[in-house]
Amino acid sequence: MDVRKVAKLAHLEITDEEVALYTPQMTNIVAYVEQLNELDTENIEPMLGGLTAEGAATDTRRADVPHESLGQKNALKEAPSGVGGHFQVPKVL
């Protein structure tokens, strides 16, 4: 388990102590889930997205009709910093 890599992908800064702490914990989690591999699934149809065939066949689409959007002012209301109608963020690129 490469905890440093996972942390980097998640934009987390972790210390060496934390790496030492998390590595066995995360290894345990993965090992726990790996128990599923012990099951014999030879004759079982794979499920699509974890749903039964019936569930997967349920139509849950919406019509292509516009709803009322929040609008610029409301959209920016909760933002730490909104300038000129935009979300302001630390410089990228």
Next chain:
Amino acid sequence: MKEGWEAIIGMEIHAQLATETKIFCGCATSFGDEPNANTCPVCLGLPGALPVLNEKVVEYGAKAALALGLNINEQSIFSRKNYFYPDLPKGYQISQYDKPFSSDGELVIMTAERDEHGRAKDFKPMTIRIERMHLEEDAGKNVHEGLPETDKYSYVDLNRAGTPLGEIVTKADFRSSWQAYDYVNHVRRALQWVGASDADMEKGNLRCEANVSVRKVGEEKFRNKVELKNLNSVRFMQKAIEYEIERQIAAHEAGEGVSQETRLWDEKNNKTRVMRSKEDAHDYRYFPEPDLQPLVVSKEFIETMKAQMPELPDAMRDRFMAEYNLSFDDASQIIGDKDIAAFYETAAQASGNPRTSANLMLSEFVRELNNSGKRANESLLTAESFAEIVKTLDEGKINNNQAKEIIVESFNTGKSPADVIREKGFEQVSDAGAIEKIVDEIIKNNENQVNAYRGGNEKLFGFFVGQVMKASQGKANPKVVNEILKSKL
């Protein structure tokens, strides 16, 4: 390309599907609104908001897939593609990964290399394998200019976030920049044709990327490839690929090698430059999107979509060549636009003269369309009226230049061709008696020329025709004039 080398090119096209609203929420997809106006909790990625799939995305996706020769999969699933960037508010993009909406396509395009003047040499069919077209949401837009303190800050407009896209990925089947060029144009036209996308590169609703590598002819292994971005027009894309092929060959020959990286087309300097190296390549950690059902489409749905497919442009081109005897070039131009093709077909049939209809359309009509920025179906000159002009020309009542003038006038004013002919006094005189009178007069007044002509100077015939036309103010039917002149002289 330098002797002994070959280029290996694969294409990725993102096409915005022509829906009114976004893929997972009801916010409008309209272009040019106030920044962040068309947003809601779903496309802002606010906690607890849940995506719901737009049914039109499935329909346009199906049409796009069929137009590109792809197989629609009855079952596909959405996946999360995880990465951090300010234009992606959720921290992941909802896309498709291991079970895409459509896959395994084969598309026959017409392609040709170009000479140094950009003229196509010889168009030949080529089969392109399309790996997949999956459905996904677009990200928002980062703004780096025109706002305060852009040295410290970037700005984000999320109007575009959640716009539905079809991402079309080919196998690395292209061997030249012009093949890629012809492919993108083919896709663009096909998508517009079936109404799946406006496919307008200037508005950004068609974006393409090219993966380019080179190898020695005969080599089995692939060398490092470069991903080209920021290709804002099909022409820039072609130039960027061409540049990249030469750059890579030179780098290999100099022993420097080519690094696996993303490069941008710099249109000011006509070259590509590094955007990011593959070292910080993303690890997207795709996993199935738990907030959305699998996308299941029935066999009946697929059959219905197939039944709704119009005749596709290439089939239409071949038919025009066979039925109307058009050249490949003329037929290709006519099917370059669906509305022009429909206009042409109506005019060709109503006039009974497909050849002349094509000539007049490709010269006058298309120019007027371009000048006015109108589409063929918005033309004030209807296809039926256009056919009338062709017929009047065929009957010899007007000449070719007059026909062109009528097209321009009717196009711009909406007047019927008959009215324009009357107003401009174009009605030709075919009455033999009236023309004979003029001819007699001219023979009488030009004794020297008559004698010279009769003495063997046949070039003077044109002089007499000119005189008659002048005397009739251009209204005499040239055919009748010729006949009468010949008999009288």
